[in-house]
Amino acid sequence: MRVAGSVRVPGDKSISHRALLLAALGDGRSRVTRILDSADVRSTAGVLRAMGVAVPALGPDVVVEGRGVRGLTAPSSDLDCGNSGTTTRLTAGIVAAQPFAARFVGDASLSRRPMARVARPLEAMGARVTYDGDAGRLPMTVHGGALQDLDWTSETSSAQVKSAIVLAGVAAGVEVTVREPHRSRDHTERMLAARGVDVWVHDRAVHVPAGARVAALDTAVPGDPSSAAFFAALGALASEGELRLPDVCLNPTRTGFFFALARMGARLTVDDERQEGGEDVGTVVVEGGRALRGTTVEGEEVPSMIDELPLLACVAACAEGETIVRGASELRVKESDRITAVVTALRAVGAEAEELPDGFVVYGRGPRAFAGNVVTHADHRLAMAFGVLGALPGSDVAVDDPACVDVSFPGFWRALAGAIA
Ligand SMILES: O=C(O)C1=C[C@@H](OP(=O)(O)O)[C@@H](O)[C@H](O)C1
Numbered sequence: 001m002r003v004a005g006s007v008r009v010p011g012d013k014s015i016s017h018r019a020l021l022l023a024a025l026g027d028g029r030s031r032v033t034r035i036l037d038s039a040d041v042r043s044t045a046g047v048l049r050a051m052g053v054a055v056p057a058l059g060p061d062v063v064v065e066g067r068g069v070r071g072l073t074a075p076s077s078d079l080d081c082g083n084s085g086t087t088t089r090l091t092a093g094i095v096a097a098q099p100f101a102a103r104f105v106g107d108a109s110l111s112r113r114p115m116a117r118v119a120r121p122l123e124a125m126g127a128r129v130t131y132d133g134d135a136g137r138l139p140m141t142v143h144g145g146a147l148q149d150l151d152w153t154s155e156t157s158s159a160q161v162k163s164a165i166v167l168a169g170v171a172a173g174v175e176v177t178v179r180e181p182h183r184s185r186d187h188t189e190r191m192l193a194a195r196g197v198d199v200w201v202h203d204r205a206v207h208v209p210a211g212a213r214v215a216a217l218d219t220a221v222p223g224d225p226s227s228a229a230f231f232a233a234l235g236a237l238a239s240e241g242e243l244r245l246p247d248v249c250l251n252p253t254r255t256g257f258f259f260a261l262a263r264m265g266a267r268l269t270v271d272d273e274r275q276e277g278g279e280d281v282g283t284v285v286v287e288g289g290r291a292l293r294g295t296t297v298e299g300e301e302v303p304s305m306i307d308e309l310p311l312l313a314c315v316a317a318c319a320e321g322e323t324i325v326r327g328a329s330e331l332r333v334k335e336s337d338r339i340t341a342v343v344t345a346l347r348a349v350g351a352e353a354e355e356l357p358d359g360f361v362v363y364g365r366g367p368r369a370f371a372g373n374v375v376t377h378a379d380h381r382l383a384m385a386f387g388v389l390g391a392l393p394g395s396d397v398a399v400d401d402p403a404c405v406d407v408s409f410p411g412f413w414r415a416l417a418g419a420i421a
């Protein structure tokens with residue numbers, strides 16, 4: 001298989017959510033260009049509209065009139081977060097500081113995911129959180145109120161938990177410190193700093209002082225490294241050719257997959273590296289034709305490629321030798337249980353893999369073709385990872401729900417077909 005050309009991946013999902021939320025909390029008008037128009041970001045736009053923020057239909061250029069940190073209005077309907085954990089948890093932090101209650105609902109997948117991880121610190125700040133049914137699961141109502149300062153040590157390295165607490169602190173005007181075991185993605189910190197908030201980051205701790213205001217800011221969203229990862233993998237698995245992936249966010253809390261792929265033997269370089277809107281951005285160039293070998297991922301590397309681990313498992317099936325991922329039990333509480341789902345799907349297409357409680361082992365047997373049916377559990381990352389395996393010469397992989405890619409990467413299948421020469 002030969003790859004060629006340039007794939008411009010859509011805007012970063014994490015940054016797109018935050019760009020809307022911070023624009024809503026801002027003093028004045030913010031313009032966001034190149035925002036990701038996907039189902040998850042539409043969920044964030046929808047919950048903001050329900051709270052009185054005039055967010056236009058998502059497009060190349062989105063202008064939002066900020067309401068200030070406590071200027072949201074009580075929603076007259078539920079906040080429908082769809083499939084999006086980020087929408088739910090970050091918005092829960094903001095609602096905790098507003099003088100009203102809001103009920104969060106989501107689809108079947110989101111309704112299985114744990115919410116106590118954000119509810120507990122928000123309760124410690126003085127908000128009240130109630131559940132319709134099972135404790136810690138949606139539907140969940142956050143009753144906002146007068147919040148107090150918080151110094152919180154998180155058990156998980158979760159940017160959503162960290163951001164929920166930080167946004168609650170900013171919206172309430174109180175002081176917060178959040179500590180985490182390993183550094184998770186730091187877009188909230190960078191984006192608040194760019195909007196005039198005195199954020200301090202020291203090692204694995206973040207501090208925001210009392211009385212913060214969020215300035216309005218015009219920004220462009222860089223390309224999503226989690227979406228670019230599928231094309232980096234495709235290029236690395238190709239027998240010849242080169243793919244260029246321009247304008248990808250290269251924030252070091254997000255580039256773990258590229259690093260692991262390079263370590264496995266892929267030829268990856270970066271052109272035109274620069275700073276844009278507080279983020280490192282560049283063109284990732286991947287060349288095919290290299291033999292790949294297995295690797296081990298654990299510890300602090302895990303958060304830097306948390307959403308790319310299903311894809312890493314697929315690449316590992318085409319490498320020589322074992323790939324071991326440990327310390328990634330968070331994968332069990334994503335859109336699906338991504339440990340069980342990826343191991344089951346790998347076996348279904350003819351690869352060898354086994355589950356660990358907190359990760360997996362893939363027994364790679366070098367470049368080859370795969371065939372079988374993949375159950376995605378409507379998980380976009382699973383669909384795209386197995387889409388890459390299905391694109392390999394001789395492969396015949398049927399993904400049960402190809403449309404679920406719309407959560408993060410509408411147009412993925414066309415882009416995948418277009419990258420193969
Ligand atoms: O903050 C964010 O934008 C995200 C954080 C990660 O989740 P956790 O915070 O649950 O690890 C990641 O998996 C998710 O896709 C997006």
Ligand SMILES: C=C(OP(=O)(O)O)C(=O)O
Nearest residue numbers: 083084085086307334381
């Ligand atoms: C886990 C993901 O997103 P979220 O938590 O926002 O649903 C993801 O996009 O892989």
